[in-house]
Amino acid sequence: MNSAQVASRPPTDWASPKMRTRIARRYRSESIFRNLGLFALVLAASFLAFLLFTVVRDGWQGFLSTDVKISITYDPAVLGIDPAATKGPNAQAALQAGDFQAVMAAGVAKLGDEADTVSEGAWLVLRKQLMEDPALLGKTVSVWVPAKSTIDLLAKGKFDLSKPELERGVSDADVAHFNDLKKAGLLRTGFSRIFITGADSTSPELAGIWGATVGSLLTLFVTLSLAFPVGVLSAIYLEEFAKRNRWTDLIEVSINNLAAVPSIIYGLLGLAVFLNFLDMPRSAPVVGGLTLALMTFPVIVIAGRVAIKSVPPSIRDAALGIGASKVQVVFQHVLPLALPGILTGTIIGMARALGETAPLLMIGMRAFVSDTPVGLTSPATALPVQVFLWSDDVARGFVEKTSAAIMVLLVFLLLMNSLAIYLRNKYERRW
Amino acid sequence: MTVMDLSAQNVPVARGIAETDVTTKMTARHVNVFYGTKQAIKDVSIDITRENVTAFIGPSGCGKSTFLRCLNRMNDTVDSARVEGEIKLDGTDIYTGDMDVVQLRARVGMVFQKPNPFPKSIYDNVAYGPSIHGLASSKADMDSIVEGSLRRAGLWDEVKDRLTESGTALSGGQQQRLCIARAIAVDPEVILMDEPCSALDPIATARIEELIDELRGRYAIVIVTHNMQQAARVSQRTAFFHLGTMVEYGNTSDIFTNPVEQRTRDYITGRYG
Ligand SMILES: Nc1ncnc2c1ncn2[C@@H]1O[C@H](COP(=O)(O)OP(=O)(O)OP(=O)(O)O)[C@@H](O)[C@H]1O
Ligand SMILES: [Mg+2]
Numbered sequence: 278m279n280s281a282q283v284a285s286r287p288p289t290d291w292a293s294p295k296m297r298t299r300i301a302r303r304y305r306s307e308s309i310f311r312n313l314g315l316f317a318l319v320l321a322a323s324f325l326a327f328l329l330f331t332v333v334r335d336g337w338q339g340f341l342s343t344d345v346k347i348s349i350t351y352d353p354a355v356l357g358i359d360p361a362a363t364k365g366p367n368a369q370a371a372l373q374a375g376d377f378q379a380v381m382a383a384g385v386a387k388l389g390d391e392a393d394t395v396s397e398g399a400w401l402v403l404r405k406q407l408m409e410d411p412a413l414l415g416k417t418v419s420v421w422v423p424a425k426s427t428i429d430l431l432a433k434g435k436f437d438l439s440k441p442e443l444e445r446g447v448s449d450a451d452v453a454h455f456n457d458l459k460k461a462g463l464l465r466t467g468f469s470r471i472f473i474t475g476a477d478s479t480s481p482e483l484a485g486i487w488g489a490t491v492g493s494l495l496t497l498f499v500t501l502s503l504a505f506p507v508g509v510l511s512a513i514y515l516e517e518f519a520k521r522n523r524w525t526d527l528i529e530v531s532i533n534n535l536a537a538v539p540s541i542i543y544g545l546l547g548l549a550v551f552l553n554f555l556d557m558p559r560s561a562p563v564v565g566g567l568t569l570a571l572m573t574f575p576v577i578v579i580a581g582r583v584a585i586k587s588v589p590p591s592i593r594d595a596a597l598g599i600g601a602s603k604v605q606v607v608f609q610h611v612l613p614l615a616l617p618g619i620l621t622g623t624i625i626g627m628a629r630a631l632g633e634t635a636p637l638l639m640i641g642m643r644a645f646v647s648d649t650p651v652g653l654t655s656p657a658t659a660l661p662v663q664v665f666l667w668s669d670d671v672a673r674g675f676v677e678k679t680s681a682a683i684m685v686l687l688v689f690l691l692l693m694n695s696l697a698i699y700l701r702n703k704y705e706r707r708w
Numbered sequence: 709m710t711v712m713d714l715s716a717q718n719v720p721v722a723r724g725i726a727e728t729d730v731t732t733k734m735t736a737r738h739v740n741v742f743y744g745t746k747q748a749i750k751d752v753s754i755d756i757t758r759e760n761v762t763a764f765i766g767p768s769g770c771g772k773s774t775f776l777r778c779l780n781r782m783n784d785t786v787d788s789a790r791v792e793g794e795i796k797l798d799g800t801d802i803y804t805g806d807m808d809v810v811q812l813r814a815r816v817g818m819v820f821q822k823p824n825p826f827p828k829s830i831y832d833n834v835a836y837g838p839s840i841h842g843l844a845s846s847k848a849d850m851d852s853i854v855e856g857s858l859r860r861a862g863l864w865d866e867v868k869d870r871l872t873e874s875g876t877a878l879s880g881g882q883q884q885r886l887c888i889a890r891a892i893a894v895d896p897e898v899i900l901m902d903e904p905c906s907a908l909d910p911i912a913t914a915r916i917e918e919l920i921d922e923l924r925g926r927y928a929i930v931i932v933t934h935n936m937q938q939a940a941r942v943s944q945r946t947a948f949f950h951l952g953t954m955v956e957y958g959n960t961s962d963i964f965t966n967p968v969e970q971r972t973r974d975y976i977t978g979r980y981g
Pocket of ligand 1: 743767768774786
């Protein structure tokens with residue numbers, strides 16, 4: 278284009294109708310995209326809100342339980358406990374051996390027709406009470422014991438009583454008993470200690486979440502203490518020391534692929550290696566932890582490498598330039614700066630491990646465990662597995678327990694993710 | 709090492725370097741550097757003396773930084789880099805097993821183009837070198853090393869009340885002086901500076917130039933610069949690099965007023981670069 282052409286070109290008319298339509302079109306497409314984005318966000322948020330809403334709606338009453346008031350006589354004769362033995366050094370053992378079922382049967386019989394409303398496992402409450410307060414031996418006291426699940430559900434209004442007996446899932450007799458007890462003031466619904474402190478049970482009213490929580494914590498402890506050091510050291514080695522060649526490329530690709538392997542495969546691996554080959558105990562947190570560590574390790578390696586890579590090379594140069602050794606550079610400069618990123622990745626990996634169910638099923642952590650685990654090798658289950666087990670149970674009372682267990686699991690996940698976000702914000706890049 | 713030796717070994721030009729009262733700190737002979745198969749430095753030989761500031765000048769990409777980084781083996785960190793030839797510090801070859809690379813880098817310090825203080829306190833920045841090399845016997849000793857280094861770097865008065873603040877919170881010019889203080893805290897014998905003022909304003913630059921002048925004589929100083937005036941102001945020796953070779957090396961005044969090579973003349977007068 279020569280200068281004559283430039284000169285002959287008419288001045289741009291920014292206000293011409295064509296320009297105006299172009300501007301209008303631009304504004305339109307902008308607003309369409311903005312609204313689409315907003316719509317997608319609202320949709321995602323409402324799915325989440327719906328999920329949370331249903332879980333909380335179904336689950337909050339899982340934290341409540343209904344008790345029946347009965348009068349119990351801790352008769353040493355019925356219990357079969359020698360009162361002298363309760364003063365001795367083995368007092369607790371002597372008390373524990375008592376026949377509390379007989380004492381309960383006697384107490385419950387006094388309810389007459391309503392005897393059927395008490396949970397069969399209520400004697401556990403009696404045993405606990407007497408062991409905590411041996412002075413009650415020989416006395417008659419009134420005790421709140423858990424009602425059976427049907428009564429509990431009636432108290433929470435879970436049945437539609439306007440339906441005919443066969444369709445509503447509760448017998449007329451139970452409804453009548455419930456109404457009688459209620460009129461007599463022998464029922465109360467309140468916060469359930471059993472749910473918070475107990476372990477699994479076949480009866481919904483006696484089932485608790487604490488056993489699974491402890492199982493999860495033990496499992497995560499094993500996972501963390503294995504996957505974190507191994508993962509961080511691997512990341513450091515690959516990033517800072519390893520020469521780039523075909524082998525390190527191969528390792529890198531393998532680790533990235535490991536992170537994408539479906540978790541059930543890790544379960545099969547754990548089953549084959551830890552249980553069948555190494556003969557480790559079934560259903561044990563140590564095996565669950567090892568299996569989940571295999572799964573979490575690549576996540577930590579990847580997060581660690583990203584964090585280490587993001588430390589600027591100028592920091593390494595600075596340290597090397599005044600005569601720091603490679604190890605000093607890594608541990609005194611690179612690692613401290615990369616640590617927040619590594620920790621964030623680790624916590625996210627751990628949160629994933631906490632929510633993992635499939636591999637734990639494979640290594641036997643789906644067993645029915647009615648005791649809170651006390652060590653790394655005692656039989657245990659984990660929170661997500663507990664959710665799975667309860668959701669599978671036919672007893673109607675487990676519906677709300679399932680949702681309550683989900684709430685507990687979500688609270689833990691929320692805590693871990695908030696910690697990750699907190700760490701990320703607190704140690705923002707400082708260079 | 710005298711001018712005789714240099715010319716005997718085909719050093720391009722080393723006119724007028726005939727003082728006998730200078731101490732040669734480092735010598736490089738027939739140095740070739742390759743990145744993979746690409747040659748970045750071709751047969752460079754040079755003597756670095758303690759009494760003089762040596763400036764490396766030349767167009768971008770001619771290999772100044774590459775050669776500078778050979779002098780304290782910072783090129784070791786580049787996987788593809790390979791160094792041939794002989795570089796000696798006080799007569800000891802720095803690329804042989806006798807020389808520990810960590811100790812070498814303490815003796816041959818480096819200041820980088822972009823100020824790169826550690827994200828630690830000002831005090832810790834300066835104290836880091838002495839502490840890893842065990843140069844301070846006590847806390848009080850360390851305090852005096854830190855103060856002395858900051859004073860020599862001309863930074864003490866500005867930071868003495870905020871030693872615990874982060875080094876990264878300083879201004880660019882202050883950060884660069886902090887980096888110089890950090891380098892001199894380990895009491896090196898040679899200081900290599902790769903375009904130390906390129907990120908600084910004229911006032912901070914003048915401050916650093918003054919500083920280089922004050923440090924001269926105590927440390928052998930090599931400075932890479934793109935600024936001809938700066939080379940003329942701070943250095944006594946200048947080496948002109950072009951396409952990986954050292955075209956001309958001599959007294960700064962000679963190089964700038966009366967260069968032998970046409971390429972040098974063209975570069976200095978700004979005809980290319
Ligand atoms: N890490 C590296 N890998 C491969 N080639 C490199 C590397 N570093 C530098 N080079 C090449 O070596 C040559 C010399 O680079 P060098 O950085 O030494 O130049 P320079 O003179 O310092 O340039 P400038 O004045 O722009 O800083 C250039 O051609 C460059 O592309
Ligand atoms: Mg350079």
